[in-house]
Amino acid sequence: MKLGRWPLVVACTSLGLFGGIVASQRLTGQPAVPQLNPVMPGRDWQSFAPVVKRVLPGVVCIEGQGRAKHTAGEDTDPGFGSGVIIDPSGVILTNNHVVSDLDVVEVTLTDGRKFTASDIRHDPKTDIALIKLEVKDALPVLEFGDSDAMEVGDRVLAVGAPFGLTGSVTSGIVSAKSRNNLKLNVFEDFIQTDAAMNPGNSGGALVNLEGKVIGLTAAIKTRTGGFQGVGLAVSSNLAKKVGDDLLKNGGVKRSYFGVAARDLDNDAVRKSGVRNGAGAVVTKVGEDSPAAKAGVQPGDVITKVNGKPVRDAYELMKTTGALPVGQMVDVLLWRSGKFYIGKVRVEETKSMGRPDAPAAAPEPPPAPLPSNTTTGAVGLSVSDLTADTIKQQKLPKEVKGVVIARVAPNSFAEKSGLASGTVVLKVDKTAVTSAQMFEQALRQAEAERGALLQVMKPNGDVDFVVLRLK
Secondary structure: OEOOOEOOOOOOOOOOOOOOOEOOOOOOOOOOOOOOOOEOOOHHHOOOHHHHHHHHHHEEEEEEEEOOOOOOOOOOOOOEEEEEEEEOOOEEEEEHHHHOOOOEEEEEOOOOOEEEEOEEEEEOOOOEEEEEOOOOOOOOOOOEOOHHHOOOOOEEEEEEOHHHOOOEEEEEEEEEEEEOOOOOOOOOOEEEEOOOOOOOOOOOEEEOOOOOEEEEEEEEOOOOOOOOOOEEEEEHHHHHHHHHHHHHHOOOOOEEOOEEEEEOOHHHHHHHOOHHHOOEEEEEEOOOOHHHHOOOOOOOEEEEEOOEEOOOHHHHHHHHHOOOOOOEEEEEEEEOOEEEEEEEEOEEOOOOOOOOOOOOOOOOOOOOOOOOEEEOOOOEEEEEOOHHHHHHHOOOOOOOOEEEEEEOOOOHHHHOOOOOOOEEEEEOOEEOOOHHHHHHHHHHOOOOOOEEEEEEOOOOOEEEEEEOOO
């Protein structure tokens, strides 16, 4: 749940705070284990007033003045949020959802000065926006900290105006790092904290005890609509990079690698033999993309980019997305039991079309496929991949394999996620080009461990599936 703008007209966000002491207590009473000392703030941090004095001048209120960018003819009451001054010339960073439908905003500093701004730059994919003020005198700024250097358990302060209550600061700790796949933004790198956040906190600062910004407070996870101990802040390293691009270019230039990928599940890791059990399996390679030009293929497992380990699909997206456009990078690939190095020259992201374009009407399901052979033990029937089948299934012309004609209900095949229309390309790294070869490969597979199938799904994605045999 994004925190949004709070629809009240209020004064600028200010700061008040509290700290806490976390103590540990022995439960067993056994003398063999030494007791840990309580975790105590240092003497200088029994009050956080020094942090407040540094942070407060760099926090601003952002109030909407109009919504011309919203639906034509529709007029609704503007709201407000918070922002962080990052450059003395009047550059402010906030959440995109605070200003996404506004054409003019009023920015109020803690000393009462007010500025009207219409230079608003957006990056919806990360929920970051930049506001450029016209100022005569230099403004106080907040310095970015290194969000990657923060550790779980580090104390933080969240600065904002929940429910329009100015002078609100909550304290907490870093609960987790690098939260992603939350489906809030296209690109996600959140710091999780238990510092309380509510509507009106959006665009505020999450700061460490040095007063450096390590995140922009953005959202909460909740089942009640109110705060339940899980707050999310866009990491400062991501926010800073996006802010720099918005300031210099007016938009974000992202590198284009040209693959879609997913995580390897544990069964596929064990069967594929990928070292260290880490990597991202390539499910699709864009036509004429940098990856395609370098020879990357669907089914490859990317384990490193420029020597940096890739643990999963998100880390692959994060790593490749941060590469400079035009850079040549080494990509370590695991393919059919061997490592290969591909050299990819990163290009600038191409437009993928309007995200709000209407979805195409669903096509009728294909006619049932003929079956050449039935593997009753696992519950699937396959047929040779003919030119007619390739045309009917709208598959790439060069694809070779066998197509699954039917899957029996409650069978090993169904439980493995296999479905009619899926093309089996390989069984345990051996290419299969006929139903007879497929049946033979299954007989040779280790029954205890199952068979590792490389498949092409009806949507064109290539994936690995472990088919249980007993």
